[in-house]
Amino acid sequence: MKKNLIALATAALMVTGAQARTLVINTDDQNPAPKEAFTYAVDTFKAKYPDINVEWNNFDREGYKTRIRNFLTADAPDVATWYPGNRMAPFVDAGLFTDISDLWAAEGLDKEMSSVEATMTRDGKQWMVPYSYYQWGIYYRKDLFDKVGVDVPETWDQLLAASAKLKSNGITPFTIGSKFKWTTGGWFDYLNLRQNGYEFHMDLTAGKVKYTDPRVQATFDRWDELVSNGYFIENHATYNWQEGMAPMVQGDAAMYLIGNFAVAPFKEAGLTEDQLGFFQFPEITPGVPMAEDAPADAFFIPSGAKNVADAKLFIAHIASPEVQTEMNKILGQLPPSSQAQVGDDKFLKAGFDMLSGAYALAQFYDRDAPAAMAKAGMDGFQEYMVKPERREQILKNLDRVVDRVYK
Amino acid sequence: MMLTTQQKRALTPWLFMAPGIVMFLVYVIWPIGQSLRLSFYQWDGLSPPTFIGWENYIELWYDPTFVVALKNNVIWLVLYMLAVPFGLFVALFLNQTVTGIRLVKSLFFFPFVISQVVVGLVFAWFYDPNNGLLNIVIGWFGMDPVSILADEDLVTYGIIAAGLWPQTAYCMILYLTGLNSVSPDVVEAGKIDGARGWSMLWHVVLPQLRPATFIAVVVTVIGALRSFDLIAIMTQGGPYQQSQVLAYYMYENALSEYGYRMGYGSAIATVLFLIMMVYIAGFLYKMYRDEQRS
Known part of the structure; x- marks a missing residue:
C-alpha cells in the first residue's frame, strides 16, 4: 500500500516535471495553406527544442473570434494568433496581453520589422510579432x-x-x-x-x-x-x-x-x-x-500564459528570417521580416516591390478604426x-x- | 415536529413545484435581472463595467438602425400571422382519407423539420439575381431580374416569405390535430340546419378549433419576435441594416465580430423583452380566465 503511494507520488512529480516545459499554442486558420504553414512552424520548433512538449490547437477563423475572449480570461494558452492595430486594443487595455518589448529589442525586430512596428505597438510597448502580411x-x-x-x-x-x-x-x-x-x-x-x-x-x-x-x-x-x-x-x-x-x-x-x-x-x-x-x-x-x-497577422503571449519563457522562444522562432521565408512561401504571402526571402511568384514580387517603396502602411479600415x-x-x-x-x-x-x- | 394534515396539503404542491421553481429562478429570472442591470452599464466583456445610467436607452432613441429594426419587427409580426390561415387551409385540404395521405401530410410538414439554416440557404439561392429560380421564372414573363436580398424595400418581405414556409407547416400540424377532435355530431347537426361551405367552416368548425388557433397564434407571435436564424443566414441584417430586427441587432451589438457592447445589447434585449411581455401577459391572462371558467 505504502509502496503504491510512493509510486503514485513519483508519477505525479514526473507529470508536473514534464508540464514545466509544455507549450500550448492556439492558432486561428484551418484553411489548407495556413494550416500547412502553422504545421511547418510547429514542427521546426519541435525539432529545435525536442524537450519542449508542444500542444497545438488550430481553430476555425470565425469561431476563434468569440473563443479568444473565453480562453484569454479563463484558460490562457502560452502563445496565440490575433490581429494587431485596433483589433488588439481592447485586449491590451484589459491587461490580457504580455508586453514583449524586451523580445523586440533582444531579437533586433525593431530593425527587421520596422515597417509593421507601429501597428504592433500600443502605449509605447510592443505586444505582438507578425508572421505574415499581404498587399x-x-x-x-x-x-x-x-x-x-x-x-x-x-x-x-x-x-x-x-x-x-x-x-x-x-x-x-x-x-x-x-x-x-x-x-x-x-x-x-x-x-x-x-x-x-x-x-x-x-x-x-x-x-x-x-x-x-x-x-x-x-x-x-x-x-x-x-x-x-x-x-x-x-x-x-x-x-x-x-x-x-x-x-x-x-x-x-x-x-x-x-x-x-x-x-x-x-x-x-x-x-x-x-x-x-x-x-x-x-x-x-x-x-x-x-x-x-497591408494587414498583418501576428502572434502574442497572453498575460495568463503559464510558460512565458518557452513562449518567447517560440515567438523568436517565428520571427527568424528562415521561418518567415518558409511560412510565407506556403501561405503565398509576404514575410514582415526584411531579412526573409520573398516567394517566387509574380504577385508576391509585385506586392513586395510596391510595399518596399510605400510611404507608410495602413492596416485596413477595421483595424485602424x-x-x-x-x-x-x-x-x-x-x-x-x-x-x-x-x-x-x-x-x-x-x-x-x-x-x-x-x- | 408533526405537520397537521392541512399543513401537509398546503405544503405538498410547493414541494412538487420546487425543482421547477428553482430551475426557473436560476435559468430565467436571474438572467433577466442580470441583463436588465447590464443595460445601464457600458461593458466590453473584458474590462470592468462602467455605470452610465440611461445612456444606452438614450442612444437607442437616436439610433436609426434601432428604428428600422423596430419597424421590421412590426412587419414580421403582422405578415408572419399569415401562417395561421395558410396552415388552416392546408390542414383542411389534407384532412381527408385518401390513399397515401399520410405521405402527403409528412411532405407538407417537412419544412418545419429541416433546420432554419437550411431554409435560409435554400431561399437565398432561390432569390439569387443571376442563377436563382425566382428570376428565371419572372424572366419568362419578360420582367427584369430583381435582387430581393439586396433591395432595401424588398429584403424584409423576402425573408418573411422564407419564414412563412416552415411556420405554415407548424400551424398546419396544430390544426390537423385540432381537426381530429372536431365532433362529427356537431358537424352533422350543422348540416341538418343547412350550413355548408364557408358558413360551416366559420360557424361550426372554427369555433371548435379555438384552442388550436390560440396556440398557433401564440407560437407565431413568438416565432416572429425571435426571428434570428433566417436573418443571420440570408442577410446579416443587410443591405446596410435594412433587414435588421431586434433579436439580430441585439446579437450583433453584444456578440458579433465588431460588437461586444454588452450594455447596449442588453438595452435592446430589454426592449424586446418588454414587447414580448405584452403578449405573454395577454397569454397568461387568457389561460387564467379559461381556468376560472372551467
Whole structure:
C-alpha cells in the first residue's frame, strides 16, 4: 500500500516535471495553406527544442473570434494568433496581453520589422510579432484590357478613362462583393489615402476628424465618379467577396480591389497567370505620397500564459528570417521580416516591390478604426455604394458615431 | 415536529413545484435581472463595467438602425400571422382519407423539420439575381431580374416569405390535430340546419378549433419576435441594416465580430423583452380566465 503511494507520488512529480516545459499554442486558420504553414512552424520548433512538449490547437477563423475572449480570461494558452492595430486594443487595455518589448529589442525586430512596428505597438510597448502580411491593390483581367485596348492606369484620370472605355465595350469596370461589408472598407481606405494622404487617414480613423469634413467629402466625390457612372457591378450587396469574383472570371467585369488572398481562388476558378494581373491603386492627388493597405497577422503571449519563457522562444522562432521565408512561401504571402526571402511568384514580387517603396502602411479600415466605428463606417460605405444620393445623411450619421466612440 | 394534515396539503404542491421553481429562478429570472442591470452599464466583456445610467436607452432613441429594426419587427409580426390561415387551409385540404395521405401530410410538414439554416440557404439561392429560380421564372414573363436580398424595400418581405414556409407547416400540424377532435355530431347537426361551405367552416368548425388557433397564434407571435436564424443566414441584417430586427441587432451589438457592447445589447434585449411581455401577459391572462371558467 505504502509502496503504491510512493509510486503514485513519483508519477505525479514526473507529470508536473514534464508540464514545466509544455507549450500550448492556439492558432486561428484551418484553411489548407495556413494550416500547412502553422504545421511547418510547429514542427521546426519541435525539432529545435525536442524537450519542449508542444500542444497545438488550430481553430476555425470565425469561431476563434468569440473563443479568444473565453480562453484569454479563463484558460490562457502560452502563445496565440490575433490581429494587431485596433483589433488588439481592447485586449491590451484589459491587461490580457504580455508586453514583449524586451523580445523586440533582444531579437533586433525593431530593425527587421520596422515597417509593421507601429501597428504592433500600443502605449509605447510592443505586444505582438507578425508572421505574415499581404498587399491590397487592383487585380485585373489583362486579356480584357488588351482586347479593349486600355493600359494599366497610373493616375485617377487614366483610371476613369479606362473605366469609360471598358464600360462602352460592355464590360463593367469593377466587381465587388459587399454582403460582408469589409470590401467597401478597402475602397474607402484607398480613395482616402490617395486623396488626402496617410496622416489624414490616420487622423480620421483615430477620431480627430469628422466625416462631414470637406476633405472626406472630396474622397466621396472621387467615389461618386465611379458609383454614379455605373462602374461597379449591380447587386453587389447580395454577394460575398468570393461570389464577387465570378463576374471577373466570366469576363463581365475587369477589375477587383482586393487583397492578395484572392489570387489563389482566382486561379482555382480558372484564370491563368497570363489573364490575371495586378497594379497599384492609381494616384489621385498629385504629390500625396503613396501609402498602402497591408494587414498583418501576428502572434502574442497572453498575460495568463503559464510558460512565458518557452513562449518567447517560440515567438523568436517565428520571427527568424528562415521561418518567415518558409511560412510565407506556403501561405503565398509576404514575410514582415526584411531579412526573409520573398516567394517566387509574380504577385508576391509585385506586392513586395510596391510595399518596399510605400510611404507608410495602413492596416485596413477595421483595424485602424475602433470596432464600433469600423462597423458603422462599413455599413455606411455599403449603403453609399447602393444609394449614393444618401451621402450627406450617411456622413452625418457617422459623425454621430464618432462623437460616441471617441469620447 | 408533526405537520397537521392541512399543513401537509398546503405544503405538498410547493414541494412538487420546487425543482421547477428553482430551475426557473436560476435559468430565467436571474438572467433577466442580470441583463436588465447590464443595460445601464457600458461593458466590453473584458474590462470592468462602467455605470452610465440611461445612456444606452438614450442612444437607442437616436439610433436609426434601432428604428428600422423596430419597424421590421412590426412587419414580421403582422405578415408572419399569415401562417395561421395558410396552415388552416392546408390542414383542411389534407384532412381527408385518401390513399397515401399520410405521405402527403409528412411532405407538407417537412419544412418545419429541416433546420432554419437550411431554409435560409435554400431561399437565398432561390432569390439569387443571376442563377436563382425566382428570376428565371419572372424572366419568362419578360420582367427584369430583381435582387430581393439586396433591395432595401424588398429584403424584409423576402425573408418573411422564407419564414412563412416552415411556420405554415407548424400551424398546419396544430390544426390537423385540432381537426381530429372536431365532433362529427356537431358537424352533422350543422348540416341538418343547412350550413355548408364557408358558413360551416366559420360557424361550426372554427369555433371548435379555438384552442388550436390560440396556440398557433401564440407560437407565431413568438416565432416572429425571435426571428434570428433566417436573418443571420440570408442577410446579416443587410443591405446596410435594412433587414435588421431586434433579436439580430441585439446579437450583433453584444456578440458579433465588431460588437461586444454588452450594455447596449442588453438595452435592446430589454426592449424586446418588454414587447414580448405584452403578449405573454395577454397569454397568461387568457389561460387564467379559461381556468376560472372551467
